[in-house]
Amino acid sequence: MTELLVSDFLTGLMVFIRIGAMLTFVPLYNSDTIPVLVRMILALILTYIIFFNVEPYPFQQDEQILFLIIMAFKEVMVGIVMGFTLNLVLQGISFAGLLVGRDMGLAMSSMFDPVTGDDGNVIATILSMAAVVVFILIDGHHFVVQSLSYSFKVIPIGGFEVTEKAYEMIIKYSGSIFILAVKIASPIIVAFFLIHIASGIISRISPSFQVFFVLLPLKIGLGLFLLVLVTPLYIYLFRNLIYEYEDKLLELVKVLAN
Numbered sequence: 001m002t003e004l005l006v007s008d009f010l011t012g013l014m015v016f017i018r019i020g021a022m023l024t025f026v027p028l029y030n031s032d033t034i035p036v037l038v039r040m041i042l043a044l045i046l047t048y049i050i051f052f053n054v055e056p057y058p059f060q061q062d063e064q065i066l067f068l069i070i071m072a073f074k075e076v077m078v079g080i081v082m083g084f085t086l087n088l089v090l091q092g093i094s095f096a097g098l099l100v101g102r103d104m105g106l107a108m109s110s111m112f113d114p115v116t117g118d119d120g121n122v123i124a125t126i127l128s129m130a131a132v133v134v135f136i137l138i139d140g141h142h143f144v145v146q147s148l149s150y151s152f153k154v155i156p157i158g159g160f161e162v163t164e165k166a167y168e169m170i171i172k173y174s175g176s177i178f179i180l181a182v183k184i185a186s187p188i189i190v191a192f193f194l195i196h197i198a199s200g201i202i203s204r205i206s207p208s209f210q211v212f213f214v215l216l217p218l219k220i221g222l223g224l225f226l227l228v229l230v231t232p233l234y235i236y237l238f239r240n241l242i243y244e245y246e247d248k249l250l251e252l253v254k255v256l257a258n
Contacts, residue, residue, distance in 0.1 A: 010068070011056045014075045014157045016047040019148055021079025026144050027090050027135055030083070050149050057157040074160040078256065081170065082147060085252055086140075088173055089245045092180035093131045093238065097124030099185040103192040104223035105216050123227070127184075127234070134238040143246055150250065155257045166255045173248060184237065188226050192219060 020043045023029040029039065057071075101121030135141070182189075199215050 007056055011054065011157060012047060012051050014057065014071060015051055015054055015152070016043055017072050018075040018079045018151070019043045019046050019050070021076045022083040022144070022148060023079075025080055025083025026086050028132055028141055029144065030087070046145060046148065050152060053149065054152045055156060071158050074158055077162075078151060078155055078160050081256065082151060082249060082253065085170075085173060085249045086144070086245060088177055089180070089241050090128060090131050090135075092177040093184060093241075094124050094128045095177060095181035096184035097121065097127035099181060100124075100127075100188050100223065100227075103189060104219050123223075126227075130231075130234065131238050131242075134235060135242055138239055138242060140242055140246070147246075147249055147253070151253050154253050160256060163255065166252065169248075169252055169255060173245075173252075180241070184234070187230055188223060191222065191226055195219065195222070 020040070023039055023043055029042070098121060101123035104123065195215070195218070
């Protein structure tokens, strides 16, 4: 009886560790606006729900503490990898906002970004918050719970392995942030590139014309106009990107189990 209680307790503890690690990195749940106590209570509730669907790990009382530490480290790594994968898309969107804001001349107008927890320009904060709203509207917060439950079916407690294929996938997804950011910001970047060419031509034709004083407000006004114009396209793009990275997360979970 004692061995059964110890085994159940350690199994629940490992489940809690994986869930807590994922909630620390996954979008929306890792926001600084959510108190740590609330996140811990949420992790405990999810642990209670998922625990009954998890196959208990046959822990032995004579097992050393080092073995349990290794098991806990594996569960932490599973949670971090899952949360990090979903967070990549929001980081890419935020980086795209930084590129757009810099070209608009708003690089110095920093403000607190509640999504990333860092200071960013106004455009990056707006795009990040828009991505979070889309994430909620397509039930992304529900997918987080579903992916956690799915991970315990595919990756049992202690079944985490870093294979070469998993390593390559993590590197590939991490590097895709920059490509993703450039694709999102490309319409506005191209427009500003044409404006810079036009301003250079004007300054060469008429050196006495103060291009700089006209260019700065023009870039801000045109940038805001283009943002309003492409907002429906961005919302559609954000939805598809989040769906795509949800599929990538499930694929990565399968690879981590091999």
